[in-house]
Amino acid sequence: MIPFVDLKAQHAALREELLSAIGGVLQSCEFTLGREVAAFEASFAEYCGTRHGVGVNSGTSALHLALLAAGAGPGDEVVTVPFTFMATASAIQYTGATPVFVDIDPRSFTMDPAAVEAAITPRTKVLLPVHLFGQTADMDPLMEIARRHGLVVIEDAAQAHGALYKGRRAGSIGDMGCFSFYPGKNLGACGEGGMVVSNHPEAVQRMRMLRDWGAERKYHHVLKGYNYRLEGIQGAVLNVKLRYLEAWTEARRAAAARYDRLLAQADVGLPEAMAWGRHVYHVYAVRCAERAALQQGLAEAGIQTGIHYPFPIHLLQAFADLGYPAGSFPHAEQAAREVLSLPMFPELTEAQSAEVAEAVRRLAVPAQASLASVT
Incomplete structure (x- = not known):
């Protein structure tokens, strides 16, 4: 696991x-x-x-x-x-x-x-x-x-x-x-x-x-x-x-760089590090139109993942009183449908990164291919 x-x-x-x-x-x-x-x-x-x-x-x-x-x-x-x-x-x-x-900028996921x-x-x-x-x-x-x-x-x-x-x-x-x-x-x-x-x-x-x-x-x-x-x-x-935060940060950045390299040909969208600064990769979130299938496949392969976040706040029941209907913030809503966070921590090894990346390459299917296989 x-x-x-x-x-x-x-x-x-x-x-x-x-x-x-x-x-x-x-x-x-x-x-x-x-x-x-x-x-x-x-x-x-x-x-x-x-x-x-x-x-x-x-x-x-x-x-x-x-x-x-x-x-x-x-x-x-x-x-x-x-x-x-x-x-x-x-x-x-x-x-x-x-x-x-x-709404968010779809490249950075930020305001x-x-x-x-x-x-x-x-x-x-x-x-x-x-x-x-x-x-x-x-x-x-x-x-x-x-x-x-x-x-x-x-x-x-x-x-x-x-x-x-x-x-x-x-x-x-x-x-x-x-x-x-x-x-x-x-x-x-x-x-x-x-x-x-x-x-x-x-x-x-x-x-x-x-x-x-x-x-x-x-x-x-x-x-x-x-x-x-x-x-x-x-x-x-x-x-x-x-005292260890900077070393951990560089280890996260190295792990993210490995993912970037190993997933370059995978059918997922990779996180974009904006030119204005240093990304510290709290999570490494890819985008996949068929996220549920990818997450299930990774779980079956013994790889834990997370979703940050499955619902934008304005569509949560707890905030319905704010009055924002679906479609109000299309970039945020699309990100909520597509993002999947892969394992990311400073101690992530090269072997673990390679195993995760191989599984993503094997399991990630473009939405069009998935629909074609059904029909």
């Missing part, structure tokens, strides 16, 4: 370092926030090229607090994309604001700058591009639009740890950048975790209070806040793992 993600391999290589770091937290008893979290906030912010980091308990919480710090609330609108995990839109709704969707202007209204407060699959959105035109309209820009960088846009790290380009440290991410905790990075001290101070029940100091609750604190053990784990 070739797994979709192999966390056992990663943790086996770091076992002694991780156990030592966790043991330090058990000794200090700083289980919530504390020195390990503070050290990770500083180190990860520096890695991203920002001055501040606010550690929280999930990527969703990071988005929620960033939106609140931006002033989003009832009556406001936040422009984002429908081809993402539902947390992006849910965090917007947590504030009382309304998600307004624009199409050409679609944004028409979505902006007097109620628009925030522009929230999503850096998907390990690649950033095209940020320069998005920033120009946002600045012209006086909008706050929040980057959803949950899948883009270490990705570059014209030499700048994901998360450092907008006003705030939000990350998830869910275990399967390029930088993953042993549990849940998230962070907002920013160069704006006022927003950072507000988020620090909001994550800890709105307290300026213990029992002095200035704001109506939340229990969004990052745990000390996760801070310790992430401090260890951050």
